Amino acid sequence: MGKQVLDARKMPGLWRTSLDEKWYTSKAHWDESIVIALPETGYFNERGDANFQLVQGDIIYVKIQIPETNTVDIYYGADSVVLKYIGMSNTEFLGDNK
Numbered sequence: 458m459g460k461q462v463l464d465a466r467k468m469p470g471l472w473r474t475s476l477d478e479k480w481y482t483s484k485a486h487w488d489e490s491i492v493i494a495l496p497e498t499g500y501f502n503e504r505g506d507a508n509f510q511l512v513q514g515d516i517i518y519v520k521i522q523i524p525e526t527n528t529v530d531i532y533y534g535a536d537s538v539v540l541k542y543i544g545m546s547n548t549e550f551l552g553d554n555k
Contacts, residue, residue: 461496461502461506461508461509462477462502462504462506463476463493463496463502463517464476464493464494464496464502464503465479465491465492465494466492466493466494467492468492473494473503474503475502475503475504481521483531490539496509496510496511497510498510519538521533
């Protein structure tokens with residue numbers, strides 16, 4: 458499967474917006490989140506690209522760029538990013554207990 462750009466859900470109305478080339482302001486020591494819209498096969502993201510349901514083993518790449526004019530030290534690592542989504546009614550996935 459190819460690359461797909463994920464959408465975020467913005468508060469307060471949980472409207473979708475593409476995460477392609479979005480600006481994000483990080484606020485030092487506070488815990489922060491970007492809420493991801495769970496992609497579904499057969500639907501389209503806000504860019505108009507086809508979505509595909511994520512499955513176990515899929516790899517998600519997160520690219521964070523720091524402007525060259527930045528005047529402070531910023532450190533991000535593999536454990537600095539947590540992806541979350543808002544569970545919607547009837548989106549449960551129950552395993553087969555094997």
